[in-house]
Amino acid sequence: MSSTATRRGPGERPGPGRSSGRRGPGRRPFGGGGVPLPLLLPALVGLAFLLLPLLALLIRAPWRGLPHQLSSPGVWQALRLSLETATSATAVSLVLGVPLAWLLARTSFPGRALVRALVTLPLVLPPVVGGVALLLALGRNGVVGRWLDSAFGITLPFTTAGVVVAEAFVAMPFLVISVEGTLRAADTRYEEAAATLGASRFTAFRRVTLPMIAPGVAAGAVLAWARALGEFGATITFAGSFPGRTQTMPLAVYLALQDDPAAAVALSLVLLAVSVAVLAGLRERWTGVGAA
Amino acid sequence: MTGTVEDAVTGTPPGLDAHLVVEREAFRLDVRLRVAPGEVLALLGPNGAGKTTALRALAGLTPLTGGRLQLDGVPLDEPGRRRRVAPERRPVGVIFQDYLLFPHLSALDNVAFGPRCQGVPKARARAEAAELLARMGLSDHAGVKPRQLSGGQAQRVALARALATGPRMLLLDEPLAALDAGARLDVRAELRRHLAAFEAVAVLVTHDPLDAMVLADRLVVIEHGTVVQEGTPAEIARRPRTDYVARLVGLNLYRGRAEGHEVAIGPELALATAEKLSGPVFVAFPPSAVALHRTRPESSARNAWRAVITGMESHGDQIRVALTGEAGGLPLAADLTTVAVAELGLETGTPVWASVKAAQTHAYPA
Numbered sequence: 221m222s223s224t225a226t227r228r229g230p231g232e233r234p235g236p237g238r239s240s241g242r243r244g245p246g247r248r249p250f251g252g253g254g255v256p257l258p259l260l261l262p263a264l265v266g267l268a269f270l271l272l273p274l275l276a277l278l279i280r281a282p283w284r285g286l287p288h289q290l291s292s293p294g295v296w297q298a299l300r301l302s303l304e305t306a307t308s309a310t311a312v313s314l315v316l317g318v319p320l321a322w323l324l325a326r327t328s329f330p331g332r333a334l335v336r337a338l339v340t341l342p343l344v345l346p347p348v349v350g351g352v353a354l355l356l357a358l359g360r361n362g363v364v365g366r367w368l369d370s371a372f373g374i375t376l377p378f379t380t381a382g383v384v385v386a387e388a389f390v391a392m393p394f395l396v397i398s399v400e401g402t403l404r405a406a407d408t409r410y411e412e413a414a415a416t417l418g419a420s421r422f423t424a425f426r427r428v429t430l431p432m433i434a435p436g437v438a439a440g441a442v443l444a445w446a447r448a449l450g451e452f453g454a455t456i457t458f459a460g461s462f463p464g465r466t467q468t469m470p471l472a473v474y475l476a477l478q479d480d481p482a483a484a485v486a487l488s489l490v491l492l493a494v495s496v497a498v499l500a501g502l503r504e505r506w507t508g509v510g511a512a
Numbered sequence: 513m514t515g516t517v518e519d520a521v522t523g524t525p526p527g528l529d530a531h532l533v534v535e536r537e538a539f540r541l542d543v544r545l546r547v548a549p550g551e552v553l554a555l556l557g558p559n560g561a562g563k564t565t566a567l568r569a570l571a572g573l574t575p576l577t578g579g580r581l582q583l584d585g586v587p588l589d590e591p592g593r594r595r596r597v598a599p600e601r602r603p604v605g606v607i608f609q610d611y612l613l614f615p616h617l618s619a620l621d622n623v624a625f626g627p628r629c630q631g632v633p634k635a636r637a638r639a640e641a642a643e644l645l646a647r648m649g650l651s652d653h654a655g656v657k658p659r660q661l662s663g664g665q666a667q668r669v670a671l672a673r674a675l676a677t678g679p680r681m682l683l684l685d686e687p688l689a690a691l692d693a694g695a696r697l698d699v700r701a702e703l704r705r706h707l708a709a710f711e712a713v714a715v716l717v718t719h720d721p722l723d724a725m726v727l728a729d730r731l732v733v734i735e736h737g738t739v740v741q742e743g744t745p746a747e748i749a750r751r752p753r754t755d756y757v758a759r760l761v762g763l764n765l766y767r768g769r770a771e772g773h774e775v776a777i778g779p780e781l782a783l784a785t786a787e788k789l790s791g792p793v794f795v796a797f798p799p800s801a802v803a804l805h806r807t808r809p810e811s812s813a814r815n816a817w818r819a820v821i822t823g824m825e826s827h828g829d830q831i832r833v834a835l836t837g838e839a840g841g842l843p844l845a846a847d848l849t850t851v852a853v854a855e856l857g858l859e860t861g862t863p864v865w866a867s868v869k870a871a872q873t874h875a876y877p878a
Contacts, residue, residue: 416600419600
C-alpha cells in the first residue's frame with residue numbers, strides 16, 4: 221500500500237485515467253481492465269456479510285446506558301476471568317504444544333501421520349463434544365479424573381482450572397499446527413551448524429531454532445489465545461457457568477441474552493474492543509518484528 | 513580440550529585417516545583421504561560428484577555406511593563396529609557455504625556460541641570471542657548482526673566461530689562461492705593466510721580450480737563418487753588425467769598409445785611429442801598450441817585433422833574456439849588472436865584443418 225503512495229508524485233492524482241503502470245505491481249498484476257463482475261459482486265456481498273453484524277452491534281448498542289451496564293462488578297469479573305483463563309490456556313499450549321510441534325516436524329516415528337491427524341482433530345471437533353470427552357476423561361468419575369481425585373484430591377470439572385483445561389484442549393491444536401508449519405519452513409542447516417559447534421539437539425533447539433521461529437510461535441500463541449478467549453461449548457460443558465469461577469465472557473454474554481439483552485450487547489462490545497485492541501497491537505508487532 | 517584427543521593417540525600418525533563410504537540410491541561415495549596436521553586438502557569435483565557428501569560425512573552430519581573415519585587416532589565413525597561419534601562431540605569445525613551465521617545473534621555471540629556449548633562461562637567465552645574477532649580485524653563489528661556484515665566479513669566471522677572451539681579438523685564447504693568476484697580476490701588471499709596458520713587438518717570442498725590451487729597444498733579430484741586424481745596443484749595442472757580436470761586447468765587432453773616421439777590417438781591420427789615414451793599415455797596441450805587453417809597444412813601430415821567450429825567466445829585478449837573433429841579427428845579448444853580469426857574468416861560451422869605444435873604437447877604415462 222505505502223509503496224503506491226510513495227511512487228506517486230506530489231501533484232498527481234490517482235484518477236482512473238492515470239496509467240496503471242504507475243501503480244504498485246502487486247495491485248494490478250494483469251495491467252489494465254476492470255474487476256470482472258462475477259468476482260466483484262460476491263466479494264462485496266461477502267464484505268457486507270462480515271461487517272454487517274459488527275455494524276449492527278455498534279448501532280444497537282445502548283450507548284447511554286453503557287456506563288451503568290459496565291459498572292456492574294459482574295462484567296469485570298467475567299472479563300478478568302476470561303483474560304486470565306485464556307492467557308493460562310495459551311501458556312499451557314505453549315509449554316506442551318511447541319515440543320509437540322517439534323516432535324511432529326523434526327522426528328520420524330511409526331504412526332506420525334496418525335498422531336498429526338489426531339492432534340488436529342480438536343480443530344474440527346464440535347467444542348461441546350470436546351467438553352463431553354473431557355468430562356469422560358477428567359471428570360470426577362472419568363478415566364483419569366477418578367485417579368486424580370483419589371490420589372491427589374484434584375477435581376477439574378466446574379473449577380477455574382477446568383476452564384483452562386477446556387480452553388487449552390480447543391486452542392492448543394491451533395498453536396501446534398502453526399508452529400509445526402513454521403518449523404518445517406525453517407532451515408534445518410542452522411541446527412546442523414549448531415551441532416558442529418558442540419550444541420546438543422536440545423541446546424540447538426533452545427538457542428538457535430526457537431529464537432529463529434519466534435515470530436511463528438507468537439502468531440500461533442495469538443491464534444490460540446483468541447480461540448481460548450472465545451471458547452464456549454467445551455467450557456460450559458466441562459466447567460459449567462458459575463459467576464466468578466467458571467463464567468467467562470462468552471458464557472456471560474449468552475446467559476445475559478436470555479433475560480437482559482442490553483447487558484449482553486454491552487458485554488459483547490467489551491469483547492469486541494478487546495479483540496480489536498489485540499489485532500491492532502499485533503499489526504504493529506508483525507509489521508515491525510515479524511517481517512524480519 | 514584438544515589435550516584429550518592427543519592423549520588418546522598411541523602410535524598412530526596424527527591427522528585425518530578416512531575411508532568414506534556413503535551409499536545411497538543410485539549414488540555411491542567411496543573415497544580414501546589422508547591429511548596430515550597443518551596440511552590443507554582440497555576436494556575438487558563437478559556438481560554432484562559427492563564432495564559435499566564427503567564433507568558432511570567428515571563432520572558427522574551424514575553417517576558412513578561403510579569404511580571408517582579416524583582423526584588423530586580417535587575413531588569417529590566405524591559402521592562396521594557400530595561406533596559413531598555425534599557431530600556435537602567431534603573436534604571438528606565447519607564453515608558452511610553460505611556461512612549459516614545465526615541471524616538472531618551478534619557476531620560476538622556467534623563466535624562465543626561454540627565455547628558456551630562446551631560449558632565455558634559466559635564472560636570468558638565472550639572475552640575469547642572478542643579476541644578472535646580482533647585477530648580477524650573485526651573488532652568494530654563484534655556487536656553487529658550477521659545481516660549487516662559484508663560477504664567477506666561474514667566469512668571471517670564464520671571462520672572465527674569455527675576456530676573458537678579449538679577444532680582438530682577444519683572443514684570448508686565452497687568457502688568463496690557466496691562472494692562476488694570483487695571480494696573474492698581479497699578474501700581468498702586472507703583465507704589462505706588463516707589456513708596456512710592453522711596447525712591442524714583442513715579440508716575444503718570446491719568446484720573452482722583456482723580456489724583449490726591457491727588455498728590447498730594437495731588436491732583430490734572426485735568424479736561420480738570416486739577419486740580420479742590426486743596430487744599437488746602443480747602436478748594436477750600439468751598432468752590432468754580426466755576430461756573434467758583437463759577442462760578445469762584449460763588443457764586439451766587425449767589418451768593414446770606412444771611409440772617413441774609419436775602418440776597414436778586414432779587409426780589415422782598421431783601427435784608428435786617432446787617426450788619419448790611407449791605404451792598407453794595421456795597427451796595434453798594448451799589451446800594456444802593449436803593452429804587453424806582453411807586448407808590442409810603441408811608440413812606435418814599426421815599432426816593435422818579436419819574439424820568444424822562449434823562455438824567462439826572471447827577469453828582475455830584471445831578468442832577461444834571450440835571445435836568438433838570430423839572423419840576421426842579430435843574435439844578440441846583453440847586460442848586464436850582476433851586478427852587470426854578475422855583473417856581466416858572463422859565463424860560457427862566453418863570447416864577447418866587443425867594442427868598442433870609438437871613442442872607444446874606433453875605426454876605422460878596413463
